[in-house]
Amino acid sequence: MSLRVLGVEVLREAPRVVVSVGKKKTAIAKAVIRAGVGRVRINRYPLELWPVEVARLKMIEPLILAGELARKVDIDIEVSGGGFMGQATAVRIAIARGLVAYFQSQELEELYEKYDPYVLRGDPRRAEPKKPGLKHARSKRQKAYR
Numbered sequence: 001m002s003l004r005v006l007g008v009e010v011l012r013e014a015p016r017v018v019v020s021v022g023k024k025k026t027a028i029a030k031a032v033i034r035a036g037v038g039r040v041r042i043n044r045y046p047l048e049l050w051p052v053e054v055a056r057l058k059m060i061e062p063l064i065l066a067g068e069l070a071r072k073v074d075i076d077i078e079v080s081g082g083g084f085m086g087q088a089t090a091v092r093i094a095i096a097r098g099l100v101a102y103f104q105s106q107e108l109e110e111l112y113e114k115y116d117p118y119v120l121r122g123d124p125r126r127a128e129p130k131k132p133g134l135k136h137a138r139s140k141r142q143k144a145y146r
Helices: 053-072 084-103 106-115
Strands: 002-005 008-011 017-024 027-035 040-042 073-080
Touching: 017 084, 027 084, 053 073, 053 084, 053 106, 073 084, 084 106
Parallel strands: 040 073
Antiparallel strands: 002 008, 008 017, 017 027, 027 073
């Protein structure tokens, strides 16, 4: 049996599990949060060993803001699509949404909203479609007046 709230699926079973999703452009991250000791794995790879440092720091932000709450859960994330920063942002959103849903904490939600509104909502911008007769969405042929 499950309950869907704000794009986050809460499974009501006896150990409680929360599934949350984060998206950025074409990157999609799906996080499964359950009781544990603070392990975070991305595509079955520990977050502490993630190779791109800038992306790793972006993914850790919601865990640092959550403080002690983050050490009470294990988070398994599957991410695909997009580039490395798009994936990092999608993971960040999935973690933040999942922690808010798991602990059902209004204070945590307000903290994330105050820190960065895009931690929970995501970034609505998308790539503009290519136009016929052009190489890119807005490229035009250069004009020369001489």
